[in-house]
Amino acid sequence: MANKTPQIPSIAELMDKIKSGKIFSDIAKEITESQLWTSSFRHGYADTPRNRVLQIASNVWLHLHPVKMHRHALRIKFTWCMGGITFLLFLSTVVTGVILMFYYRPVGEYAYYDLKYLQYDVPFGMLMRNMHRWAAHAMVITVWLHMFRVFLTGSYKPPREFNWVIGVFLVTFTLLLSFTGYLLPWDQLAMWAVTVGTNMARATPFLGNEGPFAEFVGVTPRYDARSLLIGGSLVGPPALLRFYVLHCIFIPLIAGALMIVHFWRIRKDGGISGPL
Amino acid sequence: MAEAATPKKKIEEVPEKLHVWPYLVRLEFLCALVVIIALTVWSIVIDAPLEEAANPTKTPNPSKAPWYFLGLQDILVYFDPWFAGVVAPVLIIVGLMLIPYLDVNPKGNGYYTYHERKVAIWVYCFGFLVLWIALIIMGVFLRGPGWNLFMPWQYWDPHKVVALVSVDLPYAFGFRDYTWSAIFGGTVLLAYFGIGTGAYFFLERKALKSVGFLRMFIKIQLALIMMGIVIKIVLRIGFNIKYIMVTPWISV
Numbered sequence: 001m002a003n004k005t006p007q008i009p010s011i012a013e014l015m016d017k018i019k020s021g022k023i024f025s026d027i028a029k030e031i032t033e034s035q036l037w038t039s040s041f042r043h044g045y046a047d048t049p050r051n052r053v054l055q056i057a058s059n060v061w062l063h064l065h066p067v068k069m070h071r072h073a074l075r076i077k078f079t080w081c082m083g084g085i086t087f088l089l090f091l092s093t094v095v096t097g098v099i100l101m102f103y104y105r106p107v108g109e110y111a112y113y114d115l116k117y118l119q120y121d122v123p124f125g126m127l128m129r130n131m132h133r134w135a136a137h138a139m140v141i142t143v144w145l146h147m148f149r150v151f152l153t154g155s156y157k158p159p160r161e162f163n164w165v166i167g168v169f170l171v172t173f174t175l176l177l178s179f180t181g182y183l184l185p186w187d188q189l190a191m192w193a194v195t196v197g198t199n200m201a202r203a204t205p206f207l208g209n210e211g212p213f214a215e216f217v218g219v220t221p222r223y224d225a226r227s228l229l230i231g232g233s234l235v236g237p238p239a240l241l242r243f244y245v246l247h248c249i250f251i252p253l254i255a256g257a258l259m260i261v262h263f264w265r266i267r268k269d270g271g272i273s274g275p276l
Numbered sequence: 277m278a279e280a281a282t283p284k285k286k287i288e289e290v291p292e293k294l295h296v297w298p299y300l301v302r303l304e305f306l307c308a309l310v311v312i313i314a315l316t317v318w319s320i321v322i323d324a325p326l327e328e329a330a331n332p333t334k335t336p337n338p339s340k341a342p343w344y345f346l347g348l349q350d351i352l353v354y355f356d357p358w359f360a361g362v363v364a365p366v367l368i369i370v371g372l373m374l375i376p377y378l379d380v381n382p383k384g385n386g387y388y389t390y391h392e393r394k395v396a397i398w399v400y401c402f403g404f405l406v407l408w409i410a411l412i413i414m415g416v417f418l419r420g421p422g423w424n425l426f427m428p429w430q431y432w433d434p435h436k437v438v439a440l441v442s443v444d445l446p447y448a449f450g451f452r453d454y455t456w457s458a459i460f461g462g463t464v465l466l467a468y469f470g471i472g473t474g475a476y477f478f479l480e481r482k483a484l485k486s487v488g489f490l491r492m493f494i495k496i497q498l499a500l501i502m503m504g505i506v507i508k509i510v511l512r513i514g515f516n517i518k519y520i521m522v523t524p525w526i527s528v
């Protein structure tokens with residue numbers, strides 16, 4: 001290529017190419033052989049076994065998958081696709097959640113009115129909020145169903161015990177994510193649901209001011225397990241800020257990290273379980 | 277298995293291992309498409325609730341936790357908060373984590389089967405479908421003001437009067453003295469766990485060697501606690517019994 005001096009094609013030649021349609025394949029060739037293209041896309045698209053492997057192995061998003069898998073693991077009847085759906089719903093909440101964060105301030109005076117503004121004045125604000133909330137609720141259900149299917153197929157049995165334990169952490173964090181998010185609209189529903197929920201911490205044995213044996217530890221309403229959680233003795237602005245940080249940073253990071261470990265372990269444990 | 281219906285010849289033509297691209301990725305893509313479309317439609321059609329601004333001086337009646345915790349909130353009727361709100365959730369989480377280490381039945385690994393692991397399936401289904409899901413459904417739809425039970429066609433009357441007639445178990449057995457009541461209640465509890473554990477070990481004595489003492493011990497304790505919750509619910513609803521054991525520090 002390099003030693004060929006570029007030639008300007010004659011008009012007739014060019015017309016020929018256009019008429020025959022060859023011009024398109026020529027242009028496609030120019031593009032797909034350019035440095036820009038070959039450096040971005042590292043393999044062709046031809047449906048060869050080699051390319052099927054490369055599709056997975058050379059793509060950072062797809063490479064959590066194995067390259068090959070057992071036929072039985074493809075059946076929707078077996079996995080119900082529930083783990084994957086849970087993950088997809090998690091990703092949906094991440095995307096819509098970040099959009100909500102542009103409009104939301106976790107401050108007692110603003111939070112509720114930011115939501116009103118979001119719903120009535122921000123283009124697609126209501127839709128983003130709805131998608132975030134419904135995806136979160138749906139995720140709670142799908143993660144339970146996923147766990148149920150894993151139990152029914154006995155997939156927690158060796159060698160997958162550890163991945164089941166990670167899964168229990170994941171279901172716990174999923175609930176905590178949902179619960180911390182519940183407070184953020186800062187409406188009546190939010191405040192009282194979280195009040196009911198966090199009141200339980202008050203009854204923690206030893207560490208809650210109304211819990212059994214608290215008198216031997218000396219905790220007070222202002223200084224116990226519950227006040228650690230909500231930054232005070234009732235659900236007020238400090239609780240809002242605490243839950244916001246937990247909801248937007250702390251728990252998603254941990255849950256995300258655990259999910260990656262979860263997926264990695266599926267492969268290291270020999271892929272989706274199946275009859276031996 | 278499911279494929280048993282399809283003729284055998286056909287199965288053998290397909291190799292045991294398939295490429296993830298395209299066979300899995302295309303399924304995932306389709307699945308994602310369906311879910312995203314469903315979520316979008318759902319979000320267009322139904323708005324997320326936003327009630328009036330938070331007001332610490334106005335307690336709604338009933339105050340309900342988020343729906344996924346309503347099973348636990350319902351247990352509060354029968355247990356003190358330290359158990360329903362703290363110990364029970366911890367036990368659920370720990371118990372779930374222990375499942376792979378307690379269930380040593382090697383059968384039923386990686387396929388659906390009921391016959392090869394009946395007890396395990398029963399226990400899990402009971403815990404999940406009855407103690408978790410059914411209580412949630414009840415909490416969402418049937419619990420009204422004062423956390424009283426209302427049928428769907430009944431008016432949620434905030435002034436509904438419910439007679440508080442429940443008594444503690446020692447009282448029902450004629451104990452009036454605090455100390456003796458506590459001793460009696462404690463004995464009942466100890467007997468429940470002691471006899472339960474003993475009976476289980478006796479019945480499963482052949483398995484002791486292969487399963488191991490610790491495993492069997494933890495298994496039966498968790499099972500007894502789970503059954504205990506049910507027993508207490510039955511005692512309360514059927515016999516108006518409030519506590520089994522009462523002490524100044526802790527009551528069960």
Ligand code: HEM
Nearest residue numbers: 079082083084086087147155163164167168170171272273
């Ligand atoms: C955020 C939550 C979770 C996500 C995103 C997730 C995702 C996944 C995915 C994508 C798979 C592949 C197979 C499938 O889709 O069924 C899987 C498998 C598995 N999950 Fe989860 N999971 C989550 C929670 C859980 C929970 C709560 C448990 C159990 C307590 C669990 C235990 C397992 C096990 C043992 C496997 C291997 C199943 C097998 O080999 O058949 N996971 N998970």
